[in-house]
Amino acid sequence: MATMKDVAARAGVSTATVSRAISGHPSVQADTAQRVLAAAEELGYVPNPLASSLRKQRTQVWALIIADINNPFLTQVARGLEDVASAAGYSVLLCNTDEDPRREDAYIGIAEQYRAAGVVITPTSPGTDVAVLQERGIPVVAVDRPLTAGLDVDAVLIDSRRAARAAVAGLVAVGRRRIGCITGPRRVYTAEERVLGYREALREAHLPPEESLVQYGDYKEEGGRAAMATILENDGVDAVLVANSLMAVGALDLLRTRGLDPGSDVEIIAFDDAPWTALLAPAVRVIHQPAYDVGQAAGQLLLRRIAEPGRQSRTVMLAANLGPETRR
The missing domain is CATH 3.40.50.2300 (Response regulator)
Known part of the structure; x- marks a missing residue:
């Protein structure tokens, strides 16, 4: 598999120039950029998105840490969140804790390690520890269940x-x-x-x-x-x-x-x-329960927090309504 060094050698430029040309940086002359892109195509070079994200200190991934993937309510939450994420250029990594605090803690660690752009979580308890995410500046949105009062965390709840x-x-x-x-x-x-x-x-x-x-x-x-x-x-x-x-x-x-x-x-x-x-x-x-709306609201809160890291946290409360009796 071709590397950035291979492309640089073929195009007769530095690896830094290859990186800038592929990302469309305006500092690269048009003829140089064309030469780099032609070399990348000839060699079949594919940029490494994770390496690029690590340099930027963020991936284009949101981690969704949910309590039970088999719960139909939470699958609809996931769908609502994914629709917002996809429209904004993010992917969603689904993590199932099965209501196990140890698994939850492991997934929080993974989100921090891989520099997720944001985390949406149904916490196993109000005391779920998201400090490592906040220390990294990774925004967190709690859905369905709040985190401990006083934390600077957005939330989407149902009454x-x-x-x-x-x-x-x-x-x-x-x-x-x-x-x-x-x-x-x-x-x-x-x-x-x-x-x-x-x-x-x-x-x-x-x-x-x-x-x-x-x-x-x-x-x-x-x-x-x-x-x-x-x-x-x-x-x-x-x-x-x-x-x-x-x-x-x-x-x-x-x-x-x-x-x-x-x-x-x-x-x-x-x-x-x-x-x-x-x-x-x-x-x-x-x-x-408007599960899809919960996911969408969480995604919108996450986007706002990414755009405005210092803004005050917000809790969105949605209503649940008793439906008519159903008979077969």
Whole structure:
């Protein structure tokens, strides 16, 4: 494979001149630039973008560090971010932590080592350490979950608490009284926010909170199945709020194995309207979260931070909305 030195020798110039000519630097005379480009084409020389980026102290890559690539919400976030990145000339490196703080820390180190132009992250906890990125001047945007207050980090969040409160209030309005809640891991901001909204709605309806009706899962199908089994140990459960669509699949499967009819025996409301949620029969209501918009907003914040490194950090809060009941 031809090197820059080979091109320089063929064109009769220095390697510095080759570098400037290939990058279109105006200091290179037109005839010299033409000679260099002709030599590069003859030799089949391909510039090394990583080496060029290291000299510039930045790559044209954004690192997206997400909690679970199998989560449909996060895949839509990734799509929204990638569309913004691509339009601005950046590529996106996808990193899946699987909710493991050690893997998260490793990916943060990789982003720093390879001089990412920016990092978008769904942190495993508010205390996720992004100091090494900030010390390098690499902008960070937290999505779905905030980082510790006081950090100079942009964020794009969804008002999960309000959406959960509205969903449970709706269940109360149609006569449901023993309402359970399946949420995510305790350390995760969205999981706790949805429980808070659930409890607020019960309190407003003068319904006593029952800790046995609240189960913490893992945002995965099996976690939803196990949590539903525990909730059904209580008598008379007639509705359950589920914190994401994957756990809703597990919860619905458990109901079917128990011979219970979702929608009549036990009504289900779940966060996230993945494309297949409309097929979950016979009745599931979904809370729409604008995942694609979250990714787009994160990308726009990142671009602004790259252009204006010293500007004040900003948090964008988007709304989630309870959709209509879906029936097959």
